[in-house]
Amino acid sequence: xxxxxxxxxxxxxxxxxxxxxxxxxxxxxxxxxxxxxxxxxxxxxxxxxxxxxxxxxxxxxxxxxxxxxxxxxxxxxxxxxxxxxxxxxxxxxxxxxxxxxxxxxxxxxxxxxxxxxxxxxxxxxxxxxxxxxxxxxxxxxxxxxxxxxxxxxxxxxxxxxxxxxxxxxxxxxxxxxxxxxxxxxxxxxxxxxxxxxxxxxxxxxxxxxxxxxxxxxxxxxxxxxxxxxxxxxxxxxxxxxxxxxxxxxxxxxxxxxxxxxxxxxxxxxxxxxxxxxxxxxxxxxxxxxxxxxxxxxxxxxxxxxxxxxxxxxxxxxxxxxxxxxxxxxxxxxxxxxxxxxxxxxxxxxxxxxxxxxxxxxxxxxxxxxxx
Amino acid sequence: xxxxxxxxxxxxxxxxxxxxxxxxxxxxxxxxxxxxxxxxxxxxxxxxxxxxxxxxxxxxxxxxxxxxxxxxxxxxxxxxxxxxxxxxxxxxxxxxxxxx
Numbered sequence: 096x097x098x099x100x101x102x103x104x105x106x107x108x109x110x111x112x113x114x115x116x117x118x119x120x121x122x123x124x125x126x127x128x129x130x131x132x133x134x135x136x137x138x139x140x141x142x143x144x145x146x147x148x149x150x151x152x153x154x155x156x157x158x159x160x161x162x163x164x165x166x167x168x169x170x171x172x173x174x175x176x177x178x179x180x181x182x183x184x185x186x187x188x189x190x191x192x193x194x195x196x197x198x199x200x201x202x203x204x205x206x207x208x209x210x211x212x213x214x215x216x217x218x219x220x221x222x223x224x225x226x227x228x229x230x231x232x233x234x235x236x237x238x239x240x241x242x243x244x245x246x247x248x249x250x251x252x253x254x255x256x257x258x259x260x261x262x263x264x265x266x267x268x269x270x271x272x273x274x275x276x277x278x279x280x281x282x283x284x285x286x287x288x289x290x291x292x293x294x295x296x297x298x299x300x301x302x303x304x305x306x307x308x309x310x311x312x313x314x315x316x317x318x319x320x321x322x323x324x325x326x327x328x329x330x331x332x333x334x335x336x337x338x339x340x341x342x343x344x345x346x347x348x349x350x351x352x353x354x355x356x357x358x359x360x361x362x363x364x365x366x367x368x369x370x371x372x373x374x375x376x377x378x379x380x381x382x383x384x385x386x387x388x389x390x391x392x393x394x395x396x397x398x399x400x401x402x403x404x405x406x407x408x409x410x411x412x413x414x415x416x417x418x419x420x421x422x423x424x425x426x427x428x429x430x431x432x433x434x435x436x437x438x439x440x441x442x443x444x445x446x447x448x449x450x451x452x453x454x455x456x457x458x459x460x461x462x463x464x465x466x
Numbered sequence: 467x468x469x470x471x472x473x474x475x476x477x478x479x480x481x482x483x484x485x486x487x488x489x490x491x492x493x494x495x496x497x498x499x500x501x502x503x504x505x506x507x508x509x510x511x512x513x514x515x516x517x518x519x520x521x522x523x524x525x526x527x528x529x530x531x532x533x534x535x536x537x538x539x540x541x542x543x544x545x546x547x548x549x550x551x552x553x554x555x556x557x558x559x560x561x562x563x564x565x566x
Contacts (some may be wrong), residue, residue, distance in 0.1 A: 130475060154527040154561040155475055155515040171479070171511050175519060 099421045100165065100463040101429055102146065103437055104133035107455035109148055111136075111166040114450075116423055118441040121450045127169060128160065135416055136166075137203045138463040142210035147229060149200040149215075157199055159215075161229050172229035176200070176217055179236035185219065186248035195219045195239070202416060204259035208266075216256030220247060220273040222285065235285035238271065243290060243307040250274035250310050250329075257415055258311070263318035270324065270339060275300075275310035278326065280339050291339030295328060313415045315357045317364035325367050325394070327357040327415070332369055334394050345394025350381050356418035360443060361426040361464075365393040368420075368428060368444060370413040379410035387430070389444050403447035404438065411436070416459035423464055431457030468493070468501055468546070469556040476516070476559070480509040485556055496551055498530055499542040516559060531558040 097116040103109065108126025127133075131150045139145040146162040148169070157176065160169040182195035198218040206212035211228040221239055223232045238256075247254060255274055262268035267284040270291075277292040290306050300308040310329035317323065326333040326342065331352050333342040346352035351371045360366035367390045373381045380386060385404045388397040411434035418430040428444050431437045435454040438447045470486045477483065488504045490496050499522070506513045513519045516528050522542065524530070530537040533547045533555050549555040 152475070154473075154525065155479075156525060157514070158479070158511075174514055177520060 097423060098465045099423065099427065100138070100143070100465055101419075101437065101439070101450065102136035102138060102166070102459075102461040102463065103431055103451075103454065103457060104136050104148070104416075104459035105431075105435070105455040105457050106132050109133040109136050109150075110451070110454060112437065112450050118421075118423075118427055118439055119448075123451055124166065126455075127166070131158075132199075133458065134199060135202050135459045135461070137205055137213075137461050139205040139210035139213075140207050141205070143463050143465055145205070145210040145228075147203045147205060147213055149203055151199040157197070159200065159203075159229050159232075173225065173231045176215070176221075176223055176232055177234075178221060178239070179234040182239070184245055185254060186246060188249060190248070192245065195221065197221075198253060201255045201257045202259055204261065207261055207263065214259045214261075214269070216259050216271065218253040218255040219249075220254045220256040220276065222256055222259070222271060224285075237281070237286045238279060238288050241279065241288050241290070243276070246307055247273065247276040248308070258314050260314055260316050260324075262321050264321075268321075268338075270314055270316070272311040272314050272326075274312065275308060275329075277307045277309040278311050278314060278339055291335070292342070293340065294335070294342030295333065296331070297329065299329065312355045313357050315359045315367070317359045320364045323364065323393075325357050325359060327354050327369055329353065329375060332357065332394065345390070347390075347395030347397055349388055349397050350386075350399075354413075355415040356413055356430065358418045358420050358428065360428075361420045361422035363391070363426070363443075366391050366443065367394060368418065369397075370418065370430065372412060378412045383408050383410060385409040385411065385432075387428070387440075387444055387447075400440075400444040400447070402445060403440075403449075409434075414458055416461075417457050419460050419462040421462045421464045427462070429460050429462050431460040433457065467553045468496060468504075468550060469553055470501065470505060471556045471558045473559060473561040475561065476512060479511050479515065482509075493551055496546050497543045498537060498540070498546065498557075501546070501557060502542075527562040529560045529562050531560055532556070 101112040108129040110125035134149045136148040144165045148160040150158040184192035187193045202216040204214040215223040258272035260270040279288045312327045322338045324335045334345045358368045386399040411432035421427040428440045433456045468488045
């Protein structure tokens with residue numbers, strides 16, 4: 096019997112939502128780690144029962160939790176994220192130089208092949224990896240050694256490495272994104288990196304088309320077409336067809352091109368989802384209407400998806416890690432809001448239902464498709 | 467024997483109820499540093515939650531109280547109050563009141 100498991104990180108704990116393949120009736124488990132901020136929960140593609148969760152508070156710091164039974168039980172694993180070597184400095188908000196300092200783990204990206212291998216994106220921006228199931232973490236320091244590191248500066252949420260995208264077949268190729276430095280790619284297993292921001296234009300920085308400094312919010316890829324990347328930038332929805340070497344805008348007829356998440360349908364590489372948000376100063380949907388926008392043609396032409404979503408008096412936000420898709424035959428789409436709702440669409444976005452409506456503010460949503 | 471009261475989140479992490487009782491060598495010279503060493507030795511999950519696991523620096527939103535005094539800013543090797551060393555008073559490790 097096929098089914099789905101939705102992994103939800105919130106400001107006050109983690110929740111695991113499960114359903115069969117119909118995605119009509121849901122069981123809710125949680126809160127796990129109640130009272131802690133759960134920035135991300137992710138499952139291993141190689142072993143769906145292996146889950147990892149990033150648990151933190153400003154009071155007591157960072158923990159990583161691991162489950163080997165699909166989220167029924169959890170055990171804390173390693174949490175020492177010590178940067179490699181001399182950290183140097185990056186820019187603070189006011190432009191002064193400050194040393195790198197660990198704050199929290201934003202994103203966990205389990206390897207496509209090995210459940211014991213996980214990449215972690217942290218604040219202040221760095222990329223770490225475990226090869227022993229989370230017991231120990233080592234920095235992949237080539238990223239921070241990129242010569243532009245001293246120019247990186249935090250976005251409103253901090254200087255965070257929030258996006259990690261793995262090439263489906265080439266283990267040496269990774270894409271990452273940092274707010275507010277931009278997107279980077281490695282082709283040699285994270286030893287060296289190149290900034291891949293050509294074509295981005297950001298009015299909020301002194302040189303709008305600088306090599307780095309762009310506030311990239313999220314990158315998504317379909318595994319059947321790994322050279323095509325979709326990006327939700329601070330403003331602008333962008334696309335690259337050459338693995339990030341060049342980007343062009345595909346915002347088209349969106350009501351606003353500000354937003355956080357971007358996702359690609361599991362079976363249709365040209366079907367893309369974004370959630371337009373009014374602006375960087377108004378972090379809620381335009382006109383109080385919560386609308387997912389879908390393009391069936393890889394961008395530029397977008398249609399609003401509204402059935403089942405609130406179309407008046409809605410002023411929630413959808414954060415960058417809070418949208419995901421399943422890979423059932425009729426591909427589903429999911430997202431969570433800062434108002435504590437998690438919505439599911441079992442029909443590619445045509446209709447939506449809230450799975451839960453009163454969770455703490457949602458930070459992240461991941462979906463596992465279970466066979 | 468030193469009695470330590472942990473905040474709720476840390477009691478949950480360590481799977482303890484109520485106070486923690488620690489037997490410490492050279493108890494007459496016990497300090498915040500030696501108490502935390504013993505606490506983290508018994509409950510490794512607490513490493514890094516009270517003080518930085520590399521520098522030993524107290525986390526900004528954690529405070530140490532005992533005998534109605536704030537010990538947070540004392541050097542970590544300062545001897546604890548005699549009432550704490552005698553086990554008559556607990557050492558309180560507190561999550562600072564801030565935020566929600």
